[in-house]
Amino acid sequence: MTTLKDISKHLGLSVTQVSRALNGYSDVNEKTKKRVQDAAAELGYSANLSARSLVTGKSGLVTLIRAGDLTGPADASNLETISGLSKEFYQRGKQFVLHMLPPGVDPLPAYRQAAASGSFDGFVLIDTRQNDERVALLSKYDVPFVVHGRAEVDPSHAFFDIDNMAVIKQHVAHLAKLGHKRFAMLNGPTGFAYSEYRMMGYRAALEEAGLAFNAAAVIHGPMTEPHGMIATARLFEDHAKRPTALICGNVHLAKGAYTALDAMNLSIPEDVSVSAHDDVLHNLRASAFYPSLTVTRSAFSDSWVKLAETLCDMIDGKQDVPHQVVENSEFIARASTAAPKL
Template sequence: MATLRDLSRRLGLSVTQVSRALNGHADVAEATRARVLAEARRLGYQPNAAARRLATGRSGMLGLVLPGPPRMEEDSLFVQIVAALSQHLARLGRLFVLHIADPDEPQTEVYRRLIGGGAIDGFVLLEPQLRDPRVAFLRAEGVPFVVHGRIEPPHDYPFYDIDNRAVARRLTGMLIAAGHRRVAFLNGPARNTYAVSRRAGWREALEDAGIEPEPALHRFGAMSAGAGLVAAVDFWGPRGLWPTGVVCGSTRIAMGLLEGIRALGLSVPEDVSVVVHDDELPGLRPALFDPPLTATRSPLADGWPHLARLLVAAVDGEPAERLQVEGHVVTDERGSVAPPRPAPPGTV
């Protein structure tokens, strides 16, 4: 079986350089890391977990805790997350542990059991919330973690995130630029920090354009087709508010919204302009909607290799300020935005 010294000799690097590349340290160039990982895979290198635990006092196991079984519509995303994290952590010589918790058990007690006796060295945290109890607990216990997203300051922890406030500003701004002044926002759950940031971006874009945000046009809710369908009925039904443009926080919401718009005899973009943020969820592409939707796009899958690398580096003692990555967001302009029509008589 290949050893670190074998890799060192074949690559012309020191044992320390090879070890730091395998363990995801931030001071290793990406080209060097890729070369080391490729050679390790070619030679079938496997780190000695028992030796690492004796030498470092760590188990080499890193965890993800889910608060309960995923909903059916999230099954494919769940598989993607688990497969990607497991694969990327394995390439860095670590083991991945998935724990699906009892929804009735307090979150901190789940983590307390998992860190007992040094069983798990660190955790990936998904869907961070304001005043997140997981963060407070792991900070107090001195257990490394990496967040997919951000919580409120201080930002003294590793994270991978996109600028959600800027995303909402960009999407809202595209509708404003087309002439819309009554712009609704169908957002995610109120407890999630990304949704709070997006609400702020929506408000800022409107205020910068001299438009007073209407609280009734902003909705926190599930990232689901059902939430989009209900919003369509509420917005354009008999007592609706009749926004002329809508920002959807996810493609699932947009799918339900478009279904509701069509059922009400309206069309996009003639009656309503619709834009969306695209996480590139499995099987849902804004370009394939009818009509194709203008979108900001940042694939969730881009984050998984970063999360694996950042967590390994955090466990190995890298300072948090070197373990913070902001992902790229691109804009895809398509055919779902047009100037607004006048609202029907008797509407707001």
């Protein structure tokens, strides 16, 4: 393993200058800078991270800790999460440590230990619930962390989120303008901040449109295709009270809804208008639906970029950058929504 000393001996320079040359300091001659870089490349030098960590106090490690029950239908997005984060951190020079716990294990002790050891520069929190205890824990240890979504309604922590209230408002407004009066929504599971935000947006938008809110027409549950199918079937059970507009939390739910509606001989958009929020996952494209699906769109993958960027900024002590980012979603009207039949 080549060290700075090796390079310094090889070039007749001091270790100091070699270090400064490689780290791009301004007080080293451009010529020697190049010489050093060439020598480093030639000797295959790569900095020893432990040594660097020791003196800088930063380990260069960030981590994601999760319970390992990732074998469900959300597989694909989980893989995108993990690989997306890894990729982003890698490009920013951080090592991404993945801690997958055995299924069903409470992750909190693992978080506590990781935080106490001080071995990690930062944490990424995903799948956060409202008032998530992990937020309190990491705050106590005063270690940087960034949250996907928001853990509270008015959080003090760094986060990246989409404007979930606005998302649903766009759907309702679009459908109300088309003339719909009987709405239904397939929301995510209760307890997650995004579900609550969407619920708030739903109620507010209905009120704004002068429509009554019907609690029975909102079903909370996992955002999967099977659940979308089952829940849709339940929503349309009672012929008398059938909604004419169905808003789905994501495209998987919408996919299930399509199947269920088809099975019930209801056509889209003639009998029912369907719209959804589209996270732009690779394995299910909203534009490939038939009829093509009206959506609000915010690429899931944007999150990783922002989350990584924010966390790195926090670690590097940049104060002037915003640590709370709310992204807006684009509304795309397609063929799955139309005016209701009279």
